[in-house]
Amino acid sequence: MPDKLLLVEGTFDKYFIEELLRQTPNKVGKLTIEPFKKKDEAGLKPDEKGIYALLRSLPVTIRATSPDNILGLIVDADISAVGRWQRIRQILTDAGYENLPDLFPNGLILSGNDILPRFGLWMMPDNQEQGIIENFIRQLIYEEDKLQPEVDFALDSLQRKNLQLFTDVHRPKAFIRTWLAWQEKPEMSFGVAVSKRVLTTDADLCLRFVSWLTLLFNAQ
Known part of the structure; x- marks a missing residue:
């Protein structure tokens, strides 16, 4: 397991975030960005695939991550940021994380301990509204x-x-x-x-996102 692992929903997300980090000043450091593998959906029903399969595997990923490492997760809020957070919040609670907030407009960061890794979550586009990564990207036009x-x-x-x-x-x-x-x-x-600077990296939402990544993965 990499020291710094960021899980994303798809390959497009991975390439976009990698380029965003290359084009912005940050101190994230060496980071492994890993998209969800479609092969892990084998045998699942249609309504169990995609984000649902990713979240179903999250408890195992948390347990497999060393307490000395850092784990981040970026998912789409889709039709409801509140609903998506309720699902993830239950997973994190069951894993042993405590004092989970109701809202986190600047991204979620949870401290680790002797058992759990430092954990971060960003729900596209802005942790509050419904939507997907394309809504985030539109804010960069x-x-x-x-x-x-x-x-x-x-x-x-x-x-x-x-x-x-x-x-x-x-x-x-x-x-x-x-x-x-x-x-x-x-x-x-x-x-x-x-x-190519067709999209700007100076938009407020982009700056907040990069700041979240930096705070999460540049923990001292």
């Missing part, structure tokens, strides 16, 4: 960007004409991928968008 309203107009048009095939919960994904497809290089990924 420059305010003066002229494509945002055009993408929203296009997506609204699909909905009005009953041509929207994706569910409303996936609109943030459709927005970001459409917005990226309309850039100078349409094949641009999240990570490249950060490195």
Whole structure:
């Protein structure tokens, strides 16, 4: 088990966060970012896969992590940040963590002890609102960007004409991928968008996120 391990939901999340850390001043240090492995879903029902499979494996991961190491977790809040936190809070309570807060707008950090590792949690986008990592990424688009309203107009048009095939919960994904497809290089990924400064790393939400990572993984 790495000394500093950050668990994320998918490969896109991993590459985006890695590039974000490369492009921002921080003292996170050497960090292993590991996406959830789809092979671990083998034999599970559809409603047991994805985030549910990741959370089901979390107790085992906590027990397997040395008290001297640090474990972080980034998940999407999806339809409810409160609901997602209730599920994770119960897992952490069962593992032995105490004094868990009700809210943590700047990210959760729990001290370790002789048995438990230092643990951190960030729920995308901002630990408070429903949403996914694409909602977080949208906050990194420059305010003066002229494509945002055009993408929203296009997506609204699909909905009005009953041509929207994706569910409303996936609109943030459709927005970001459409917005990226309309850039100078349409094949641009999240990570490249950060490195090419198409996205800003100076947004308040981004600064809070990087600060959380630094505080969690740069513990003295």
